Amino acid sequence: WKNLEPESGIVVKFWLRFKCLILGGLISRVVGFWEKVWDIGVGEPRKVIHCIKVGLALCIVSFFYYMRPLYDDFGGNAMWAVMTVVVVFEYTVGATLSKCINRAVATFLAGALGVGIHWVADHSGNEMKPIILGISVFLFASAATFSRFIPTVKARFDYGALIFILTFSLVSVSGFRVVELLELAQQRLSTIAIGTSLCIFVTMLFCPVWAGCELHRLIHQNMEKLADSLDACVVEYFKDSGNLSEEDLNKKIQGYKCVLNSKATEESLSNFARWEPTHGRFNFGHPWKQYLKLGAALRTCAYCIETLNSCIGSEIQAPPCIRENLGDKCLKVSSYSTKVLKELAITIKKMQKSSKTDFRVAEMNFAVKELRDALKSLPSHVIAPLSIPTIEQPPEGKAGPISIATVPPIMKVLPLVTAVSLLIEIAARIGGIVDAVEELAS
């Protein structure tokens, strides 16, 4: 007995440790997952509201389905109303509307075509019927699938093409007679109408999320992020961090990355926004395509900031006098560029042309000119402070050391000069953004 005790003790200990490890790992993963979920919910409460809206819409439509005695007309077809709600309900109003319209129109077109083909097949004799039906399914399904590869169709009618194929094949291969089919089609269309109208109703009345507003918000937020990022980048480069903590600064610098990756979101939002009716300050037919151009202009600026950001890593070896002189000018350019971007962000946000914009742009251009001038006069600036020690040297050696000492070995100023050049390029690209905003405003 005594011999066994320590052994079992080891086994138990091992088991306990094992359990701790497994359970600990599992629990920490579950906790981590829940924290992530919680963050998403707290970060964007509208997503939680969307989930409640979906639940609500489904409950209402299920009521139709469940209370069959009340709506006996729809029979088993009531299922299609539930299905429509599940498939069609999307986060933004534009996406829901686009799916609703696509679904309704495609169902109607494919149904009509299917009934027509059926009629032709019925009149061609029993032998030809399956052949005609098979060939028509093959042809129309292939053609509709191909249409989904065409970019313009893909962007707007992708879901419609899918529903077209679905409805057409269901109708044309069903064994029903044409009269039965018409009744079936009528029932199905009315259930789909119930589903879609319920979706539109719920999505537009309870806390609607408009794709247009989202696009608008995304663009002006990206503009602000770009402004902060540019400013933080230059400030970090010249180590003039002021009263910002290192962490804050780093976070701000990373802002341009959001701009780099927002192309796909912008495109899908702009595609949905064009389906939306007038809402808030946006009319039907608002120039959403201009937002894409503006987004592209912001991205070209972000590419430059990305390159500028890689300059930060390299040490500045330039002589302090050059560094200080150019540094001041660079900070000036970046702060004025930031002001232009922030002004444009306000213009976009308020949708009012700001009188200050032209003034800000002029300020920025003047700062760029100053920076250029500072660059032009750089050698003489360098000569000035260095020429003092040369006085102590014998006059015959005077010129020699100056000419060598005054030429800043280009490798030393290379990162600085590159940064300056990129800054000038960024200012030029901000000019492109100003143009895009003006085009949008007009």
Added chain:
Amino acid sequence: WKNLEPESGIVVKFWLRFKCLILGGLISRVVGFWEKVWDIGVGEPRKVIHCIKVGLALCIVSFFYYMRPLYDDFGGNAMWAVMTVVVVFEYTVGATLSKCINRAVATFLAGALGVGIHWVADHSGNEMKPIILGISVFLFASAATFSRFIPTVKARFDYGALIFILTFSLVSVSGFRVVELLELAQQRLSTIAIGTSLCIFVTMLFCPVWAGCELHRLIHQNMEKLADSLDACVVEYFKDSGNLSEEDLNKKIQGYKCVLNSKATEESLSNFARWEPTHGRFNFGHPWKQYLKLGAALRTCAYCIETLNSCIGSEIQAPPCIRENLGDKCLKVSSYSTKVLKELAITIKKMQKSSKTDFRVAEMNFAVKELRDALKSLPSHVIAPLSIPTIEQPPEGKAGPISIATVPPIMKVLPLVTAVSLLIEIAARIGGIVDAVEELAS
């Protein structure tokens, strides 16, 4: 009568012109559209094959539906097989498989849960039943909708969550008894099994398009495009276009834009590729995530080329001697960088570590070192040719004019120096690509 003739002549003329204009516009638009469609078909014949595959799969599954006497067991549920094929059949094998598995698993889970809830509701009395069902639909639909906002779920199980909501609400609100439900569920699962297995069969046997292969191809094509773009960019800058026409050169330069915009495609392909079984040279569990890292490394390089490209526009004002000297070195760096990228593209393409890579990288680094050295010795290079005229000047003024003439006013060399600096940065980023390829290979 005579009075009328000229007038009607005018009307007719006007009408004819109007008709020409309208018809001409319409015809040219239709022709333009068909040309675009034709180009898509000719450009990627696999897309046409995909369309034929969809048509084929639908014809086969319609056969099940049409020949009802043969498969009377399935009854009206055969519709679900057609539906499954339409909804699940995607362009790549990975996408189809992911949808099939999502659909099957989600239907099974939601069906089981729905039957369970139904059983509980049946045992809670007639008054409680609709309340329990309603609350459960609300809760599960909301939770599943929320799960679609979690990025990891969204990437892999988005379709599964949708089908879960659909099946759960259909099952739980259907008025059937549990025994009937079980029979229905069994039938529906078997029709879905028919649909999914047919899809998998058709998509994998006839000219399969593997998402993994597509991703692989996209990455090495992007690498080649980047290489061509870099080379063409530098060649264009130094106007050393060799035997390439201007048009060819411009087309090559634009190659980097494909790389900038391929993030979304890469991510979706890598998500699909992980569902694919072993095919060709790719095993199940191939490190597809590494491809995303490689793609990101390519993109950072593309950002730099984008910035470099904007330097092309600005005129080189640098003195010819500097320009020539640096130009040769720059062309050398770009041609060696291009060689490294092309070698890496071959490595990726053949999936074999090339023995030449290290050699090519060493060559590139040496070229970069030479460029740096050329920059370092730049002032003395400039002094050399200019020091000849100074001999003719009086000795006391000797140093003065040299020191001024030899300092190249920095504004003149600014674009050149920036281009050089960007080229060095690009070479550094290519080093990052080399690392990513090595990580992938190991």
